[in-house]
Amino acid sequence: MDYTERLSNVTVLGAAGKMGSGILLLTALEMADLALKPENKGKVFVINAIDVSNEALAGLMQYIRIQALKAAEKKTNQLRTAYAHRDDLIDNSEIIQQYVEDVLIVIRPSLNLEAAYDSTLIFEAIKEDPELKVKILKQLDQKNPHKPWYFTNTSSIPITSLDKKAKLGGRIIGFHFYNPPAVQRLVEVIKSDHTLPEVEAFAMQYAKNLRKVVVPSNDFAGFIGNGHFMRDALHGIQVAEALSKEVPLHEALFMVNKVSQEYLIRPMGIFQLIDYVGIDVCQYIMSVMNPHLKDEDLHSPLLDRMIEMGIKGGQHSDGSQKDGFLKYDKGRVAGVYNPSSGQYEPVSGFLEKCDARLGSLPASMKPWKTVVGAKSKEDLLQEIFRELKGMNTLGATLAKAYALRSKEIGLRLVQDKVAGNTQDVNTVLLTGFYHAYGPINNYLD
Amino acid sequence: MKLRKKVYLVAGYNTISMGTGRKEFHPKKPRPDLDDYIREAGQGVLKKIGGAGNVDEAVFGNFIAARFNRQANLAAYLPFIDQGLRYKPAVRVEGACATGALALVTGIRSVLAETADVVLVLGVEVQNSVKAIYGADILAAAGWAKERKNGHAYFFPGKFSDRAKAYQEKFDAGKTREAMARWFVNAIENARLCPTAQEYQNNSDDLKSCGMMNPNPRGFVDSLNVYDCSKVSDGASAVAVVSEEGLRRVGIPKSEAVEVVGIGQAEEDITRRPDDPTVLATTREAVRKALESAGITKEKIGTVECHDCFTIAGILSVEAIGFALHGGGCDFVLQGHTARSGKVPFNTTGGLVGWGHPTGATGVHQAVTILEQLTGKAGNAQIAISAERPYGLSINMGGDDKTLVSVVYRKAE
Numbered sequence: 031m032d033y034t035e036r037l038s039n040v041t042v043l044g045a046a047g048k049m050g051s052g053i054l055l056l057t058a059l060e061m062a063d064l065a066l067k068p069e070n071k072g073k074v075f076v077i078n079a080i081d082v083s084n085e086a087l088a089g090l091m092q093y094i095r096i097q098a099l100k101a102a103e104k105k106t107n108q109l110r111t112a113y114a115h116r117d118d119l120i121d122n123s124e125i126i127q128q129y130v131e132d133v134l135i136v137i138r139p140s141l142n143l144e145a146a147y148d149s150t151l152i153f154e155a156i157k158e159d160p161e162l163k164v165k166i167l168k169q170l171d172q173k174n175p176h177k178p179w180y181f182t183n184t185s186s187i188p189i190t191s192l193d194k195k196a197k198l199g200g201r202i203i204g205f206h207f208y209n210p211p212a213v214q215r216l217v218e219v220i221k222s223d224h225t226l227p228e229v230e231a232f233a234m235q236y237a238k239n240l241r242k243v244v245v246p247s248n249d250f251a252g253f254i255g256n257g258h259f260m261r262d263a264l265h266g267i268q269v270a271e272a273l274s275k276e277v278p279l280h281e282a283l284f285m286v287n288k289v290s291q292e293y294l295i296r297p298m299g300i301f302q303l304i305d306y307v308g309i310d311v312c313q314y315i316m317s318v319m320n321p322h323l324k325d326e327d328l329h330s331p332l333l334d335r336m337i338e339m340g341i342k343g344g345q346h347s348d349g350s351q352k353d354g355f356l357k358y359d360k361g362r363v364a365g366v367y368n369p370s371s372g373q374y375e376p377v378s379g380f381l382e383k384c385d386a387r388l389g390s391l392p393a394s395m396k397p398w399k400t401v402v403g404a405k406s407k408e409d410l411l412q413e414i415f416r417e418l419k420g421m422n423t424l425g426a427t428l429a430k431a432y433a434l435r436s437k438e439i440g441l442r443l444v445q446d447k448v449a450g451n452t453q454d455v456n457t458v459l460l461t462g463f464y465h466a467y468g469p470i471n472n473y474l475d
Numbered sequence: 476m477k478l479r480k481k482v483y484l485v486a487g488y489n490t491i492s493m494g495t496g497r498k499e500f501h502p503k504k505p506r507p508d509l510d511d512y513i514r515e516a517g518q519g520v521l522k523k524i525g526g527a528g529n530v531d532e533a534v535f536g537n538f539i540a541a542r543f544n545r546q547a548n549l550a551a552y553l554p555f556i557d558q559g560l561r562y563k564p565a566v567r568v569e570g571a572c573a574t575g576a577l578a579l580v581t582g583i584r585s586v587l588a589e590t591a592d593v594v595l596v597l598g599v600e601v602q603n604s605v606k607a608i609y610g611a612d613i614l615a616a617a618g619w620a621k622e623r624k625n626g627h628a629y630f631f632p633g634k635f636s637d638r639a640k641a642y643q644e645k646f647d648a649g650k651t652r653e654a655m656a657r658w659f660v661n662a663i664e665n666a667r668l669c670p671t672a673q674e675y676q677n678n679s680d681d682l683k684s685c686g687m688m689n690p691n692p693r694g695f696v697d698s699l700n701v702y703d704c705s706k707v708s709d710g711a712s713a714v715a716v717v718s719e720e721g722l723r724r725v726g727i728p729k730s731e732a733v734e735v736v737g738i739g740q741a742e743e744d745i746t747r748r749p750d751d752p753t754v755l756a757t758t759r760e761a762v763r764k765a766l767e768s769a770g771i772t773k774e775k776i777g778t779v780e781c782h783d784c785f786t787i788a789g790i791l792s793v794e795a796i797g798f799a800l801h802g803g804g805c806d807f808v809l810q811g812h813t814a815r816s817g818k819v820p821f822n823t824t825g826g827l828v829g830w831g832h833p834t835g836a837t838g839v840h841q842a843v844t845i846l847e848q849l850t851g852k853a854g855n856a857q858i859a860i861s862a863e864r865p866y867g868l869s870i871n872m873g874g875d876d877k878t879l880v881s882v883v884y885r886k887a888e
């Protein structure tokens with residue numbers, strides 16, 4: 031079975047979810063492109079979009095239509111060539127509309143798992159719940175006569191355990207997209223102890239066709255991405271908790287968020303990132319990873335407390351940010367949650383006080399957006415960190431400790447052989463998390 | 476042919492050229508539309524010429540509002556500008572990107588024919604109503620429809636990319652890129668001096684690198700980068716074309732007028748491919764006619780507004796006028812002769828690359844720019860006009876060197 035055949039009947043489980051919808055989009059685009067090749071004339075391509083509610087599937091199709099249109103508008107050059115044989119399609123607008131239809135025609139939304147029984151490739155992007163995943167994969171594999179290949183989007187569960195428990199005989203690989211899959215270029219690819227070489231070869235070809243950056247990760251819970259993020263988040267939480275001995279917790283959360291964003295030149299502060307991913311998701315990923323870790327406890331009572339109080343973060347269905355640790359007003363941080371009162375405290379009430387406590391930013395400091403876009407990024411970073419190194423304000427002290435902890439986490443991932451080398455760790459943080467620099471660096475030496 | 480009667484231009488008005496580059500532009504936010512631009516430019520002229528009562532008739536230049544804005548029948552906008560224009564005659568003309576100059580020439584012909592003494596000429600285009608990829612479909616109508624199917628997604632950038640490629644293959648490729656970049660730098664530096672220019676607020680500190688950027692064939696075209704291209708623009712320009720009698724009627728002194736002393740028009744077969752893509756042959760012919768009509772040689776020209784829809788078109792125009800031999804246009808540009816401090820400053824408010832290219836308005840905008848330069852009203856963009864080179868020249872091109880209008884001007888005496 032060649033690449034094209036493998037992709038002629040595909041299923042995405044959890045297709046209406048945040049990750050599933052992106053995987054569906056990218057795969058449907060790839061299939062539509064294959065269908066347009068002259069040698070595939072007459073072949074039928076099908077991708078089943080399976081999820082649990084009609085409402086979600088309706089929203090999914092709306093999303094796909096808009097995204098397929100955007101994709102077509104971006105690659106009209108290529109589409110004009112692909113549709114050169116169609117004399118009836120002359121304007122860009124006609125070609126773009128035809129392509130959108132050709133993408134939509136590949137997709138079959140469904141509420142029934144049975145739809146997947148005929149697929150040769152199955153993407154799994156359901157809830158990050160090991161038991162649920164095993165149950166569904168196992169059931170599917172018993173009913174599907176084609177010995178399908180499984181691409182799981184798990185961000186934390188060891189692939190080997192899924193492989194064994196669902197009895198898949200190596201027909202599985204971790205193919206971890208970053209959120210949102212349609213935008214983020216990074217993919218972590220994780221083999222189980224038994225992943226078949228042909229499955230891996232196909233995964234590499236598929237990633238290449240999607241123009242993704244592949245970082246191989248070894249099969250340790252959390253892999254590289256969450257292996258760094260969860261520990262980095264826990265560090266932020268612990269620093270805030272320590273600070274809260276002197277100031278109210280919500281002020282401490284605000285200060286740590288600010289330090290991790292502005293001083294470390296990241297696109298988001300750590301608590302904004304936790305909100306973006308979802309407090310519940312973070313809690314869950316830690317709980318999935320924790321049993322696999324020997325000498326550390328990856329668990330935060332603060333996260334448990336937030337969830338008990340019903341504060342979860344994550345996104346609304348239109349993609350806007352739900353309130354979590356922070357309260358958002360049109361994307362801007364407007365308040366911070368105070369677990370003692372169960373209320374959001376407006377930032378304006380303590381901004382000056384916190385800023386005074388942290389001290390002023392290094393004079394050479396530039397916002398993340400400026401630094402990542404700068405031609406002389408490396409020089410800028412050297413200068414900023416050189417200045418930071420010589421400062422001993424609270425802000426600078428927290429920032430330095432944060433950066434060193436981030437580096438330590440990165441080095442540990444290499445030492446534990448989760449990552450093959452330091453470069454892979456840096457690539458994940460640069461590409462998957464949009465950091466301005468990799469955590470393993472010499473800026474503070 | 477020599478003009479048989481004195482014809483003057485007065486009271487020019489340009490709106491802002493709106494689109495990417497302007498700080499007030501946001502693709503998703505409301506902004507002025509076709510009605511607003513027509514009214515602003517029309518009223519701008521009326522105010523300077525003593526009101527609607529002084530106007531005999533009007534010419535509207537618009538390429539293709541029927542598709543960009545679902546609006547045709549533009550002549551009927553005349554009374555919308557001012558109720559004092561109700562029931563006066565108007566006509567709308569079209570010749571793709573040469574529409575503006577065709578409108579101007581139509582007004583000039585009316586004065587020459589003595590059917591009017593004061594003609595309001597107004598060019599307008601509003602193109603940001605659609606995304607660029609769809610705008611390319613609409614603008615492709617300036618080419619031969621039967622070529623569209625096999626044409627580039629960005630049809631006209633594709634056409635001029637082919638010309639740039641042919642030029643680079645025939646002459647020095649590296650030098651051509653340098654000259655195109657220099658053309659871009661000149662355009663932006665000039666635009667920064669003109670508050671209505673689309674690139675007026677451009678504050679890039681490294682224009683040269685932008686201009687030198689490698690083309691991206693996958694996303695755009697083979698031999699041009701985005702900085703080689705004129706802008707997608709919304710805007711209008713208007714001017715009054717008047718006879719000697721008309722000049723007295725509107726009460727504007729001659730010192731604030733330019734005289735139109737020569738016109739050259741030329742059409743090439745829209746179905747025909749260029750004989751030599753490295754030459755703008757129709758442009759060359761139109762300029763030759765214009766200079767002959769004015770009875771002058773190119774050495775008398777002090778400033779040029781040329782049709783730099785793409786930087787390569789600017790370089791080819793230099794050769795078409797005869798300022799440089801075939802293949803010598805790049806050196807002429809690189810030696811600084813077309814810069815504002817050079818021998819013949821080109822496109823002194825930025826041209827199509829820097830000021831903007833609201834297609835139907837461009838030919839009128841060129842005339843207004845020369846009117847301002849020759850009468851000393853160009854503000855910060857003012858250049859020195861010497862007694863040895865007192866003439867201005869404009870070149871407005873429709874399609875790929877198909878519909879050409881060239882006009883020669885000098886300060887009224």
